Amino acid sequence: MTFELLAEDGGARRGRLTTPHGVVETPAFMPVGTQGVVKSLTPADLKGVGTQIVLANTYHLFLRPGHALVAELGGLHHFMGWDGPILTDSGGYQVWSLAPLRRIGEQGVWFRSHLDGGTAHLLTPELTVEIQHALGADILHPLDECLPYPASRPEVEASTQRTARWARRARAAHRAGARSGQACFGIVQGGMYPDLRRVSADATCALEFDGYALGGFAVGEPRGLMVDLVGLTAEALPHQRPRYLMGVGQPSDLVLAVTAGVDLFDCVLPTRHARTGQVFTRHGLLVIKHAAHARDPQPIDTACLCYTCRTFSRAYLRHLFLARELTVYRLLTLHNLTFYLGLMAEMRAAIAAGALASLRRAVLDVYASVEAVIVPEAVPPAQEDPS
């Protein structure tokens, strides 16, 4: 994996990440394919909205269908029909969200499967890497420990040190087992304590990862605190390596974190919001079921070129949403991802032109007031049959 910096605008970076499965122009947003699929979409849909790279969740694929099965069927790219880059997360966040079904020790994390609530598993730093190797991820991550907000300083200190020890074990396992071209990012924790963030960044960088993830955000902290700590952490990372802010965020989070020097993002927000009928527009978030749209012949956003906006009125989408028609979840997902990936493309162009500040102001004017804290894909709720 290589990473080139093509332009900078203040702290913001316009880069190019080259992986075994293709190039990612950064800053980039990764749609979340938790279970080996971006909910409601196909790989053709993902290409159609301009997706460069997708995220898949190690924890979910470990439990179902299992990494051995995925490997037997040719790896995750072949299994899910996606030939572009794939980044897998560490599983740390999902296991953390399983409490009280999990117990953390030095060896790793014991947990009970959320699928059957019974089967016990031990996820170690070594196993996590083995799973991601078997999946064939282009970019993988070491097991880390997430912390709640607020957390006491002693808790955060102890946890961050353990994450660093796990990172060392994961790095060794990755060096021993990586296939050609697979990259591994280190994860910086440190809770909401600026000095512990720096300590964690230094310890992680000392292991010389291919890139660095900023973990442990979007756990309930105030947005201002998150933005400050993201900036401070980014500054502590090597300039020539890609930086990935895990599980964040809102459009306003994206422009602020790009300003602070972040290159990669993932978040379930655009896809999850679509399934609850909330769609992004240049003028703010629109709730499709509102009665105001009942007779509205306009598309969601007149300036949007997605299939949904080219084809359907708000009135029709509202009708489908109220009727709980499956088609509408895909249509709104296509729109929201078009919005997110379009915003990233605008940011890349703005950085190259030295004009990120005015784009940032425009986005913040519309989206600054939206609640910043978004819950990443944890353990899914039970679902009903759609028949």
Added chain:
Amino acid sequence: MTFELLAEDGGARRGRLTTPHGVVETPAFMPVGTQGVVKSLTPADLKGVGTQIVLANTYHLFLRPGHALVAELGGLHHFMGWDGPILTDSGGYQVWSLAPLRRIGEQGVWFRSHLDGGTAHLLTPELTVEIQHALGADILHPLDECLPYPASRPEVEASTQRTARWARRARAAHRAGARSGQACFGIVQGGMYPDLRRVSADATCALEFDGYALGGFAVGEPRGLMVDLVGLTAEALPHQRPRYLMGVGQPSDLVLAVTAGVDLFDCVLPTRHARTGQVFTRHGLLVIKHAAHARDPQPIDTACLCYTCRTFSRAYLRHLFLARELTVYRLLTLHNLTFYLGLMAEMRAAIAAGALASLRRAVLDVYASVEAVIVPEAVPPAQEDPS
């Protein structure tokens, strides 16, 4: 609307129906778009699998979003983004399936909405036609009365006479209010009594409709009885008019009814089966969640050219189905409609070549043992949120 007969093979007919929104090569199968959408698909998907014409349900669209709203937004074609022909049903079957929430009288059918269980509506032959005019259907149907199986001869006699009186009122309403090119089919009832089928056919034909629907099948009768009565009814209809068998059926029903001279079909079977994980192949029905497919790298059907079969393994589709991922319902629906529309295309070619008999044998070899009676789209069950 015009209908040309291009070739015949025994009783089977190869025809061409020309409507204001395009040509339908017959025999044809119509995917069911109950609420103004074929479940899980878009108009682009429908074109992609070779759909020529879709069916929409008068009853459902009357209740939600309402025909006045659809008309205000440019009619059903524009509303749902489908520029091909649309056939609307009479609403009779859906209202019948609402028992005990409905009461039938000479004026029409009083019923309570399944959406709120409370609001009372009166559906008359005149209102049904008015709704379908407002929707802008290419082919509409008069209100009719469906009967359960078994039903006594006096019941069927009285009901069939009422359906005939309603047909006369609907015909008058259609003549008074039709827009340019809108066609209206008459519906033949008569229960499972051969002579009453003939009486109903004669009474309906006397009103000179643009085509004729065979109603009241797939209500629980034995398959052999249905096939016999379809053949007998088809013989009683004018040779130069299209014939439409409502709500039927299985692949074997299609080849048998085509043999008997039927030109048009609709059924929820391919789309509903997809959502319950049952997919059609040349070798029979395949249940995707079966453990036998857990490690199977093959597509659903190696000879199928649909997007699903070109892209995904049975193992992956099974994984998505077990994980209840929304994407899988669309993928299986695309496959099943490709199978159905491909079968119709094969039948059209076989009739033109005088070779329907061998195709019929091949289909019956695989599908004759499958239960023939399929429940059409009645009142939908409550669904859960997909989030």
